[in-house]
Amino acid sequence: MCFICDRIKMIKNAQNPYFVKELQTGYVVIGDNQHFYGYTLFLYKNHDKTELFQLEKAEKMKFLEEMSIVAQATANAFGAEKMNYELLGMGDAHLHWHLFPRKTGDIENYGNNGKGPVWWYPMEKMYSDENRPSEDELKTMKEKLLHELDKILLEQK
Numbered sequence: 811m812c813f814i815c816d817r818i819k820m821i822k823n824a825q826n827p828y829f830v831k832e833l834q835t836g837y838v839v840i841g842d843n844q845h846f847y848g849y850t851l852f853l854y855k856n857h858d859k860t861e862l863f864q865l866e867k868a869e870k871m872k873f874l875e876e877m878s879i880v881a882q883a884t885a886n887a888f889g890a891e892k893m894n895y896e897l898l899g900m901g902d903a904h905l906h907w908h909l910f911p912r913k914t915g916d917i918e919n920y921g922n923n924g925k926g927p928v929w930w931y932p933m934e935k936m937y938s939d940e941n942r943p944s945e946d947e948l949k950t951m952k953e954k955l956l957h958e959l960d961k962i963l964l965e966q967k
Contacts, residue, residue, distance in 0.1 A: 812857060814857070814904035815904060817837075817839065818853060821837050827945075828841070828842065830952050831959050831960075833880075835855060835872050837852070837855065838955070838959065839852075839853060840943070840948060840951050843941040843942060844941050844951075845936045845937075845941045846936075847888055848887060848955075849909070849911070850884045850955065851907060852876065852907040853904070854904065859905065860899060861905075879962050879966075881907075883955055884911055884955060886961075886962075887957070888951075889911070889913070890911030890912055892912045893910065894912055895908070896910075896928075912928075917930055917931040920932065
């Protein structure tokens with residue numbers, strides 16, 4: 811079983827402390843490490859397809875729409891100046907979006923004088939245990955994100 815499938819199984823068993831909300835095509839979770847405060851993931855529900863282009867058109871459009879809603883809610887909840895979106899998959903082929911709220915100076919002086927993608931920041935610093943939210947911080951983050959998600963979803967009805 812893949813890492814994302816393991817995390818989804820934890821959600822279904824009410825054992826994933828990072829879980830925020832289930833949407834039609836996926837699950838919203840706060841990232842384990844928070845160097846980029848508000849880092850959120852949107853996990854596709856199924857492992858049967860590993861490429862965005864493999865999804866049927868209606869499913870693909872819904873997945874993209876929901877990812878965009880999650881990104882907007884993340885930006886609102888965590889005060890992003892800009893959002894970065896990534897759908898990678900060489901580490902975990904399971905479809906999932908990385909949503910990074912970005913702020914000036916968040917990669918310090920790495921990259922191009924402090925500007926560039928999140929991956930220009932050293933991995934050992936980004937994934938340091940010091941960047942894991944406490945239980946109270948995680949609870950607050952989840953509440954903020956859920957509030958923004960529910961607000962956007964209500965506005966769209």
